[in-house]
Amino acid sequence: MSPDWQSTMTRAEANNLLLPGRIARANLVPRHKELGFAAWRTDYGDEYDDARIAAFKAARAYATDIIATGLKKARNMILMGNTGCGKTHLAHAIIVNLAMMGFEIRRENYWTMTRNIRSTYGRGSQDDETESTILDLAGSIDVLLLDDLGPGALHGSRDKGATDHERRIARDIINMRDEAALPTIATINLKRGELETWFGETVAVSRFFHGAVEADLFGMPDMRDAENLKSKGE
Ligand SMILES: Nc1ncnc2c1ncn2[C@@H]1O[C@H](COP(=O)(O)OP(=O)(O)O)[C@@H](O)[C@H]1O
């Protein structure tokens, strides 16, 4: 039987009604409206504009492919590069475009998520948010953006228990999404070999990279400097 709404509105109209809730639940960066494909610049006039064009095309094609063929055939997308090169910007553009086409999306900053999970330990079981509710959502959402996957600036100076915990969370999410054949977009400021070293094994990493679309932005300058200049009117 067709859903009720089909008698009164089109699928696109229904989708438009559902979009604000979908965006509100997605845990996006607050200024996410600035982080669309339309705001992506390739005219800085430095030696990296070609790489920006290539990354943009890869990101847009990735979103278009999922829209055309659905989740079942979707691959992962991995945006790699140093801080400020635009990884989160492009990843946001992808997931927001997918939300507009009806996919449920969620962003998790990897560091915030692992910290949130740890902070649920030892709380009463009546608490709404537990490790399993956070992980189940990250494992089952249509499209997940895992932002800044990998060790942060404090790596090495932090206790081993915390590092092991963070690696386990990453492995669990990768495994859950792999088994469910759901696509994940990750931003990483490590090269693949460094990611493997941090993980301490290659299995989860090779599973994650298998068939993935990769955009390599290493070597690019930190564009926050350009944004700062712009906002100061220079
Ligand atoms: N090609 C680009 N066009 C427009 N803005 C960009 C571009 N590259 C980076 N930025 C901007 O620079 C800032 C840093 O980008 P971000 O995506 O947060 O970097 P990363 O996630 O790689 O650290 C953001 O404000 C982003 O919108």
Ligand SMILES: [Mg+2]
């Ligand atoms: Mg980022």
